[in-house]
Amino acid sequence: xxxxxxxxxxxxxxxxxxxxxxxxxxxxxxxxxxxxxxxxxxxxxxxxxxxxxxxxxxxxxxxxxxxxxxxxxxxxxxxxxxxxxxxxxxxxxxxxxxxxxxxxxxxxxxxxxxxxxxxxxxxxxxxxxxxx
Amino acid sequence: xxxxxxxxxxxxxxxxxxxxxxxxxxxxxxxxxxxxxxxxxxxxxxxxxxxxxxxxxxxxxxxxxxxxxxxxxxxxxxxxxxxxxxxxxxxxxxxxxxxxxxxxxxxxxxxxxxxxxxxxxxxxxxxxxxxxxxxxxxxxxxxxxxxxxxxxxxxxxxxxxxxxxxxxxxxxxxxxxxxxxxxxxxxxxxxxxxxxxxxxxxxxxxxxxxxxxxxxxxxxxxxxxxx
Numbered sequence: 349x350x351x352x353x354x355x356x357x358x359x360x361x362x363x364x365x366x367x368x369x370x371x372x373x374x375x376x377x378x379x380x381x382x383x384x385x386x387x388x389x390x391x392x393x394x395x396x397x398x399x400x401x402x403x404x405x406x407x408x409x410x411x412x413x414x415x416x417x418x419x420x421x422x423x424x425x426x427x428x429x430x431x432x433x434x435x436x437x438x439x440x441x442x443x444x445x446x447x448x449x450x451x452x453x454x455x456x457x458x459x460x461x462x463x464x465x466x467x468x469x470x471x472x473x474x475x476x477x478x479x480x
Numbered sequence: 481x482x483x484x485x486x487x488x489x490x491x492x493x494x495x496x497x498x499x500x501x502x503x504x505x506x507x508x509x510x511x512x513x514x515x516x517x518x519x520x521x522x523x524x525x526x527x528x529x530x531x532x533x534x535x536x537x538x539x540x541x542x543x544x545x546x547x548x549x550x551x552x553x554x555x556x557x558x559x560x561x562x563x564x565x566x567x568x569x570x571x572x573x574x575x576x577x578x579x580x581x582x583x584x585x586x587x588x589x590x591x592x593x594x595x596x597x598x599x600x601x602x603x604x605x606x607x608x609x610x611x612x613x614x615x616x617x618x619x620x621x622x623x624x625x626x627x628x629x630x631x632x633x634x635x636x637x638x639x640x641x642x643x644x645x646x647x648x649x650x651x652x653x654x655x656x657x658x659x660x661x662x663x664x665x666x667x668x669x670x671x672x673x674x675x676x677x678x679x680x681x682x683x684x685x686x687x688x689x690x691x692x693x694x695x696x697x698x699x700x701x702x703x704x705x706x707x
Contacts, residue, residue: 375482376491379601381528384495386593388502388525390586395506397582398573403511403557407518410549411502414525417537425532426604429616436646442537443647446544447658451665453549457556458672464560465675473574 381422388415400471402463406456413449417442483531491531498524509572511557519550536640 372380388411395408424438460470467475483491501521508514522545529538573579626635647655676697679685685693 373492374488375484376488377482378604379597380491380495381532382597382601383594384498384528386590386597387499388521390590390593391499391502391506393589394582394586397585398579399506400572400574401511401514403553403560404506404514407505407514407553410518410545411505411521414522414541414545417541418525418528421529421532421534421537424534428533429619434646434650436643437650439534439537439643440647440651442534443540444651444654444658446537446540447662450544450549451661453552454665454669455672457552458669460556460560461673470560 378422378426382419385415385418385422388412388418400473402460402470402472402475403457405472406453406460409456410449410453413445417445420445487531490527494524494527494531497521498528512554515550515553515557518553519546522546522550533639535637536643 392408392410392412392415395411396405399405399408420438420442424435424442427435427438463475464470467477469475498521501517501524504517505514505521508517522541526538526541529535529541574582623635623637626637628634629636674682674684676685676693680690680693
């Protein structure tokens with residue numbers, strides 16, 4: 349009998365949580381976008397910290413900047429519904445982030461090419477000229 | 481800003497696509513595969529931007545990132561990666577100790593960020609519901625009053641127009657600074673990617689280093705003598 353009560357309680361509890369989760373999955377809101385942005389950011393950080401190929405490291409940086417853009421735009425949309433006067437500032441800032449990312453990619457890849465000419469390698473653990 | 485119906489379905493599809501493509505970007509052995517997965521991740525995030533009513537940013541994202549930056553990446557991979565590809569079975573990650581330390585750091589970051597999002601969002605939820613409903617109604621009325629486009633199938637939205645107004649009204653100085661930044665980036669990347677031959681022909685090598693450089697790269701000297 350205890351077992352049946354236990355099973356019933358578990359079922360009730362999980363049913364409640366599950367239906368709540370289902371409801372929130374049907375209506376994604378600001379927090380979902382923030383979580384997606386956070387996950388993309390962390391994937392990018394992991395890529396920067398673990399990979400050896402310098403070009404893949406640059407790509408991971410692009411992923412990080414993109415996650416930041418997602419947060420900016422999610423908050424911009426959130427502010428639009430609260431009737432904020434300058435709610436579009438988030439979108440404007442995202443444009444500037446894209447501009448800076450493009451400039452960073454151009455310079456970074458120029459550095460990669462110069463480095464490859466001099467050191468014949470793109471593995472970051474072999475580029476230790478400044479290490480003492 | 482709750483999404484409903486098909487919007488929610490598309491949100492989950494594109495969110496999962498973005499995360500998996502991002503993971504594969506980091507995990508792929510071949511840098512070209514990494515670049516292609518990054519492109520699909522960026523396109524998925526652009527779709528999320530469209531779900532957030534930021535059509536202009538989504539367009540910019542696809543044009544600038546996928547059309548410009550990623551093509552640049554692919555070019556550089558093809559310039560640089562030939563030798564690395566031939567080496568084949570090289571380790572793609574750092575030493576295990578470094579990877580372990582950074583993964584521990586990443587998991588701490590995951591925990592911290594999810595905690596922060598959870599806590600912060602609880603604070604954001606305490607807001608004026610009546611105002612939200614009013615805002616949503618205003619938006620629907622605004623969209624109903626929009627004029628038809630040329631083909632008559634869709635309506636011309638004012639989102640891009642308001643982005644432009646906001647950009648030039650509130651951010652015109654940063655806009656100009658961004659143009660200077662892009663100019664610096666163009667000049668810098670051209671300077672950085674020059675070959676020795678181009679540096680010699682532009683007379684941009686220190687005179688005391690020139691004999692040494694020519695000894696290391698004899699083909700440059702030959703070209704110079706020829707011309």
